[in-house]
Amino acid sequence: MSRTVLRAGLALLGVLHLSWGVAATTAPRWFFDTFPGFGQRWTAAYPPYNEHLMVDVGAAFATLGLLLLVAAVLADRRVTVVVLLGVMLFSGLHLAFHAARRGELAGSSFSLSLISLVAGVLAPAALLILAGRTGGLAGRTGGERRS
Helix, strand or coil: CHHHHHHHHHHHHHHHHHHHHHHHHHCHHHHHHHCEECCEECHHHCCCCCHHHHHHHHHHHHHHHHHHHHHHHHCEHHHHHHHHHHHHHHHHHHHHHHHHCCCCCCHHHHHHHHHHHHHHHHHHHHHHHHHHHCCCCECCCCCCCCC
């Protein structure tokens, strides 16, 4: 059960990151103007628009998404841990930036953006804990050596 939850969590995070990455790389202006949708415009609250920056951010999201999906498919503990640590680093730095700078966000929009960014750190952290407890994942422990 835990293994299934872990793989599903990796896949869900992977699809989310990949979808953001594809959108930002293929339609950077649209992504800037509309992300995350639902009447919110969080990215546009940090002007000015910069196509190069949006495409680079999209590349980062797409890369993380692909790595998360690979971790879900391979179900290797070492791969999973490395990928989740990378996602947590990116997400933690992203959260730190936005927690210190409101841009043009105010009120509930700023609060919702921070809540989503905190979730972006907590979700991979929870999966990392689950990966540590899941005996069903393949992968060597620290003391084993390759032959």
